[in-house]
Amino acid sequence: MGRRILFLGPPGAGKGTQASMLARALGVPHISTGDMLRAAVAAGTDLGRRAEAIMARGDLVPDDLVVALVEERLAEPDAACGYLLDGFPRTIDQAEALDEAVGEGAIEIALLLEVPEDELVARLLNRAREQGRADDTEETIRRRLQVYREETEPLVDHYGDRVVRVDGVGTIEDVFARIVLTLARTP
Numbered sequence: 001m002g003r004r005i006l007f008l009g010p011p012g013a014g015k016g017t018q019a020s021m022l023a024r025a026l027g028v029p030h031i032s033t034g035d036m037l038r039a040a041v042a043a044g045t046d047l048g049r050r051a052e053a054i055m056a057r058g059d060l061v062p063d064d065l066v067v068a069l070v071e072e073r074l075a076e077p078d079a080a081c082g083y084l085l086d087g088f089p090r091t092i093d094q095a096e097a098l099d100e101a102v103g104e105g106a107i108e109i110a111l112l113l114e115v116p117e118d119e120l121v122a123r124l125l126n127r128a129r130e131q132g133r134a135d136d137t138e139e140t141i142r143r144r145l146q147v148y149r150e151e152t153e154p155l156v157d158h159y160g161d162r163v164v165r166v167d168g169v170g171t172i173e174d175v176f177a178r179i180v181l182t183l184a185r186t187p
């Protein structure tokens, strides 16, 4: 089973939840650029101040800032034997920067969580009620889905035969079981 994995999929597909469960199961760090950026905003760092308004609009933080953040994180000792990337890369430029940083072909699996669009919107609106995330308003949700289709979906081609599709509809436990089974069957 691969230990250098990334999660692809639209906002609301359950990447964060599933990536955190899978990282624990595999014993590798869960590296979420969304979580890192939200922490930077909360801490009021220079990066956080630059990212805050962009994130609230549902747009992408500039590639160079995110790439620097990930490169720094991947250099930590706990990432030496594997990692699970969640929410990165989100653009072709980020994917190319990652290839350069870790070596082309280092990523073994790009796990694509698939959920139909109307369910994504319903889940994100629900999360807005539960967590009050600034970027879960209806307008921002629409923008984030559009950004996903335009900027991030082309990564499915970039990763080619390393893409493994998993149906993301169902309970958290059902989807997790599906992911584990699918990875176990992936050479």
Ligand code: AMP
Residues within 6 Å of the ligand: 011, 033, 034, 035, 037, 054, 055, 056, 058, 059, 060, 061, 062, 063, 066, 086, 087, 088, 089, 090, 094, 135, 144
């Ligand atoms: P997420 O939690 O992954 O949905 O990310 C929340 C927000 O953080 C996104 O809508 C972007 O504004 C920003 N963000 C997270 N990851 C990236 C990335 N790899 N590149 C650019 N922006 C990102």
